[in-house]
Amino acid sequence: MSQVLSPMGEALHFLKLTSVFYCKSQILGNHGVAIPEIPGTSMFHIVTEGHCQLECNHQTYHLEPGDFIFLPKGQGHLFKYDEDSKVQNLFDIYREQISPSYETLFLGDSGLKTTILCGVIRLDHPSADLIIDAMPEVIHIQSSKAPYSSWMNQTVRLIAEEAEQTQLGGETVLTRLADVMVIQALRHWINHQQDEQSGWLSALRDARIGKSLALIHKHPEIAWTLELLGKEIGMSRTAFANRFSELVGEPMLQYLTKWRINIAKMKLRDGEKVTLDFVEQLGYKSESAFRRTFKKLTGQNISEYLENTKAQWQLD
Numbered sequence: 001m002s003q004v005l006s007p008m009g010e011a012l013h014f015l016k017l018t019s020v021f022y023c024k025s026q027i028l029g030n031h032g033v034a035i036p037e038i039p040g041t042s043m044f045h046i047v048t049e050g051h052c053q054l055e056c057n058h059q060t061y062h063l064e065p066g067d068f069i070f071l072p073k074g075q076g077h078l079f080k081y082d083e084d085s086k087v088q089n090l091f092d093i094y095r096e097q098i099s100p101s102y103e104t105l106f107l108g109d110s111g112l113k114t115t116i117l118c119g120v121i122r123l124d125h126p127s128a129d130l131i132i133d134a135m136p137e138v139i140h141i142q143s144s145k146a147p148y149s150s151w152m153n154q155t156v157r158l159i160a161e162e163a164e165q166t167q168l169g170g171e172t173v174l175t176r177l178a179d180v181m182v183i184q185a186l187r188h189w190i191n192h193q194q195d196e197q198s199g200w201l202s203a204l205r206d207a208r209i210g211k212s213l214a215l216i217h218k219h220p221e222i223a224w225t226l227e228l229l230g231k232e233i234g235m236s237r238t239a240f241a242n243r244f245s246e247l248v249g250e251p252m253l254q255y256l257t258k259w260r261i262n263i264a265k266m267k268l269r270d271g272e273k274v275t276l277d278f279v280e281q282l283g284y285k286s287e288s289a290f291r292r293t294f295k296k297l298t299g300q301n302i303s304e305y306l307e308n309t310k311a312q313w314q315l316d
Contacts (some may be wrong), residue, residue, distance in 0.1 A: 017182060020120040022175050023095065023103045027052070029111025032080025032087035041074040041120050042132065044182060048160035050114030054079040056138050066143030066156045070185055072135040074120070081114065102175060117159055119178050123186075124269070126262035127217070130200045131186070139189055155181050203247035208233045212244065212252070220260050221283050226252060256283075261297045264290070268306060 020041055025033065032052075035043065045054065047063045054061045054069055056077035061069060063079070071077060078087055088107070095103040123132065143153055155177060162174045190201065204210045211233045216224060229252065230240035244252045260282045272278060279290040295301050300308065 017179050018122040018124050019101050019175055019179065020122060021101045021103065022120075022178060023105055023118045024174070025105040025107070025114075025116045025118055027081065027114045027116070028106075028108030030081050030085050031108045032078055032085035033093065033105075033107065034078040034087050034089045035076060035118075036090065037076040038074045038120055041122055042182075043071045043074055043077075044119050044121070044178070044185075045069050045079065046117045046156060046159060046178065046181060048115045048117060048156060050112060052079050052081055052114050052116065054138075059138065061138065061140050063140075064142070064144070066153055068141045068143070068156070068181060068185055070139040070141075070182070071137065072132045072139070073137060075137060079116070081112075099172075115160075117174065117178060119175075119182070121179075121182060124266055126259055126266065129262070131190070134199055134201045135189070139185065141185055141188070155184065199247075199249055203244075206243075206247055208235055208240075209244055209247050212240070213248070216252075216256055216259055220256070220263060221281050223283060224252070224256055257293065258297065260284075261294055264294060265298075265305065265309075268302060269309060274302060 020038075027033070027050075045063070045068075047065055047067050049065060051062070051064050054063060054077055056071065056075060063069060080087055090105075093105055093107060095105045097103050123129075143156060159174060159177045159181070162177065200213075204213060212229050215222075215229065215232060222228075226237045226241050230237050233240065235243065241252065244255075248255055250258075264278075264282055267278070268274075274287055274290065276287060279285075279287050282290065284290040284293070291302065294305075298305055
């Protein structure tokens with residue numbers, strides 16, 4: 001068996017960030033914007049100038065220049081200048097489309113200016129869903145607080161400079177910098193908020209169970225059994241089965257099947273076709289066996305899944 005990388009490192013390594021759209025918002029005076037829930041996505045805001053407050057699920061977060069706020073589960077929220085702000089729905093406000101995935105929004109005609117880069121993204125990999133499920137609804141990283149300040153301030157400074165200029169390809173640079181900001185924030189939260197983490201993230205840090213998860217993730221094509229995987233990590237079948245279920249929250253074979261099908265869903269969304277090679281890479285000996293398992297776990301056949309996914313990810 002080849003050497004396995006750090007389980008946590010692999011979880012982050014395989015994250016694939018897909019940009020849905022970005023919007024640079026410049027708000028003058030006492031206005032606010034309501035962002036509706038967008039299922040299947042994560043959202044973030046980076047304040048590059050001025051200040052505002054964000055409200056989500058009856059909690060208020062005060063944002064200053066350089067602050068980054070991340071909503072992993074894509075829930076609805078609003079940001080505004082203060083408590084008396086006139087709030088309008090995002091999709092009722094005129095937005096200028098600069099590119100297929102980049103817009104600008106201008107609101108208000110006088111008063112103090114607040115500039116915010118807003119983003120809607122998808123983190124596409126089975127590990128992404130598990131990481132997001134383990135996260136709180138809102139992550140607020142304040143630029144003024146160590147140890148965030150160094151990398152955050154540098155990245156936000158570059159974002160602010162790009163946001164203030166109109167250059168060829170500027171939106172591409174801006175969105176790529178925002179992508180870096182998101183991955184940095186995820187990595188920092190995972191590495192520094194261990195007391196808030198349980199379940200799958202906690203299991204990744206366990207010396208033996210973390211190694212077993214990494215083996216499953218790296219080699220889903222292997223016909224893993226409790227005996228085989230227990231031997232790889234130096235545990236008896238019974239001890240391994242009990243410890244895995246205790247930390248991960250489900251039996252190993254159930255986790256293995258779900259992981260394989262989630263990998264398949266990602267590949268299908270990327271346009272791959274179901275062939276014998278496709279299913280063998282996921283540990284299935286035939287297309288029919290794979291299709292039966294896919295239907296059992298998702299409740300849909302493959303064509304239904306792709307059609308429903310396309311509809312769900314279509315933004316107004």
